[in-house]
Amino acid sequence: MPPAPLDRRGLLKALAATTVALAAWPLTALPAEATATVGTWNVQTLEAFADTLIPGQRRYAGDLPIAGAVTGPGGVQAGAIQILTSPQLPLVPWLPGIAGLLDTRALAWAATHLLFLPPTRPALVGLPFSHRTALVTGLFDPGDPDRPVWQVLALLVGLAFDTAAHQPTTTALADNHPGLASIGFPAPDADGLWRFPEHSYNQPLADLHPHTTASGSPA
Template sequence: MLPTLWMTSARQQARRDSPQPFPSICAVPGVALMSAIDRRAVLRALVVTAAGMATGRLSNLSEAGAQGAVSGWSVQTLEAFADTLIPGERRFPADVPIAGVVSGPGAVQAGAVAVLASPQLPLAPWLDEITALLNARAIAYAAAHLLVLPITSPALVGLSFRHRTDLVRSLFGPDDVDRPIWQVLSLLVSLAFDTAAHLDTGRALSLDHPGLSWIGFPAPDPDGLWRFPHYSYGRALSDLHPATTPSGSPA
């Protein structure tokens, strides 16, 4: 479980009572569930994407055409999911995927959806299936809580922020068969916001990346390198090895 992503976020609303048990997703008309094979393929694509971003091998992803790789409803669903994890303000008055419960940028503004939907990543072909599953869970949640959903937007988008939060919390339950999928999907959202893992760090700072600005990440020196003249512990912990290369690497 990734508690720091949304359970303890400083911009999340207060903890609420657990929702009532959901009816079986199988009872939702027209909803096709993932097979065991599909789950393995989706999780594999998620892990490969997360590993590539964490190691910096997928930096400077092109956002051009990213959202064109998936349907419009899938993009809205991903935006609502990302905004539930790391909320932000609405981009325009009718911006329904973003709940708008806080001021300032959130995961969507940080490029989380562009990361998930990038055609350069192995995850893109599975996003429609993942978002269909998310919306199926939202339909089941709405049925259990006697909520009326609009027909003009995806089911997850149609839920209020309070209900979105309750639903997303339930996805991380120990008995949820798809919990690994939600965990890695949330990790990708977090990487996009907290580290700008999809961009070169210097470029992200020049673009005033919302996540890096939020945590106060320092700008590099004029030559583009980061140097830290002040010791984290207030003193040097060891002497510099005489064979250390000019780049700071061990000999």
């Protein structure tokens, strides 16, 4: 049975609510059994999307959603699915529809490029990585009708890798979170707090005005 048409107006409202909810950090992650409501098939598609944006190595032999285009962990290992399914965000009911939309695009891509897609896996997962990359790149074209959907999804994948937004930072660092490790995010002091004694460029950026007060305020 073909999937029901996606209510794009409702989805755009959910995406707008998502961008507002991001201001209410920290996010938390749902338990694994709760994310199962999204469906394994759909999760694989969303993982393939995240892996196309921030590639990583396969987690195990036969890990099909991750193309294994690079060594080292990528967006999936960094927690992209945990971010997308965070209970602070209103996306969970929409994720199957978003995944279906991605697979529909992948099917159309395969048809126009005469590619065979195995029926045992989602269409986006079945695309070779070079074709996944070309397809996902095109999703961000200004003329794409669903561009806002992909922009918000890409933002969330980026948050997973760059900030570990679904975990306390101390926990993420203790777990050697791939994104924080890649940017060299510093560990906290012994009491669990971050202090930055070197908080400038360590050089004057301009000559001090002669009338500047002792507190650093302009005269």
